Amino acid sequence: MAESDRPDQDHDQRLKVLLKEFFEAFFRCFFADMADWFEFGKIEWLDKEVFTAPPQGERRVLDLIAQLKLRPGAPRPRAGVDDLVALVHVEIESRDSVAAFRPRMFDYYVQLRRDTGLPVLPIALLLRVGLGGNTWDSYDEYFGDRHVICFRYASVGLPGLKAEEFATGENLLGVALSALMEQPVASERKVELYAGALKRIAGSGENDLRRYLLAECLEAYGQLDESEGDRVRALLQGEGYREVEPLMKTTYERGIEQGKRELTLELLEDRFGPLSPAVRQRVEAMSREELARLRHDFLRADDLGQLGLGG
Numbered sequence: 001m002a003e004s005d006r007p008d009q010d011h012d013q014r015l016k017v018l019l020k021e022f023f024e025a026f027f028r029c030f031f032a033d034m035a036d037w038f039e040f041g042k043i044e045w046l047d048k049e050v051f052t053a054p055p056q057g058e059r060r061v062l063d064l065i066a067q068l069k070l071r072p073g074a075p076r077p078r079a080g081v082d083d084l085v086a087l088v089h090v091e092i093e094s095r096d097s098v099a100a101f102r103p104r105m106f107d108y109y110v111q112l113r114r115d116t117g118l119p120v121l122p123i124a125l126l127l128r129v130g131l132g133g134n135t136w137d138s139y140d141e142y143f144g145d146r147h148v149i150c151f152r153y154a155s156v157g158l159p160g161l162k163a164e165e166f167a168t169g170e171n172l173l174g175v176a177l178s179a180l181m182e183q184p185v186a187s188e189r190k191v192e193l194y195a196g197a198l199k200r201i202a203g204s205g206e207n208d209l210r211r212y213l214l215a216e217c218l219e220a221y222g223q224l225d226e227s228e229g230d231r232v233r234a235l236l237q238g239e240g241y242r243e244v245e246p247l248m249k250t251t252y253e254r255g256i257e258q259g260k261r262e263l264t265l266e267l268l269e270d271r272f273g274p275l276s277p278a279v280r281q282r283v284e285a286m287s288r289e290e291l292a293r294l295r296h297d298f299l300r301a302d303d304l305g306q307l308g309l310g311g
Helices: 009-021 023-030 101-115 163-167 171-179 187-202 208-220 226-236 242-270 275-285 290-300
Strands: 049-051 059-061 064-069 085-093 122-128 134-143 146-157
Touching: 009 023, 009 064, 009 085, 009 208, 009 242, 023 171, 085 101, 101 122, 101 134, 101 146, 163 171, 163 187, 171 187, 171 208, 187 208, 187 226, 187 242, 242 275, 242 290
Parallel strands: 085 122, 122 146
Antiparallel strands: 049 059, 064 085, 134 146
């Protein structure tokens, strides 16, 4: 997405951090048939900045570009390719229309293929458009009535998926992302699913940071009204949920600082490019209040110096 066209950047950033941490789980949740193709333990995250017409073209920052090795026996991305390396490009779209998004996905694919020479698997994660849920979407161009281009990419339209199926499933990333999916009509069932999801995350055995990222996503997109929030809190006080509140409190106390620092560093890198070790050290040493102020100010800054991070 072009840097100047980024609505809801904090929302996009939250999900980028989450997907980086749970990239294999993302595939196993939505693309189980492809999950065994990749060596997820050997991911290299690539520079996300591209130019549409270098060197003077518009600067664009892609969301996630993972370079992975393909496992022996995995299908070759295209005929005659023996190199077991490929790119996975995931773009997060938070607009309520994909009209402008589809040609952008095509442009990104062409740029990545041209610049790297590697096979590219393009994936869209849609936050506000269902498009049939987990499917393949396409961008098409015509010359008159002649079909010139049909570019296809994998698409996960979260609003087109049923929250109940994922909130009660085995995949913890699916549990967290269920907050962005179609919710049950009955408010009482929605409350039960939400409380149950928190319980599963809290008791998952994941480390503090990973539980924090999952629970923070669930809470950020939970879409609970005041009455539903009160009922969730009441449920968490009940017999079957008593271990959740203290465990989640501990997770937040330990994980929130680490999570916020990682989120802040990702935001800075997206806007200003790779950070020096000195800048990273300064961010790591910041207090909670300083981090909050930095995240508030960074969109209005033209460089790191204006944030007190230059030099």
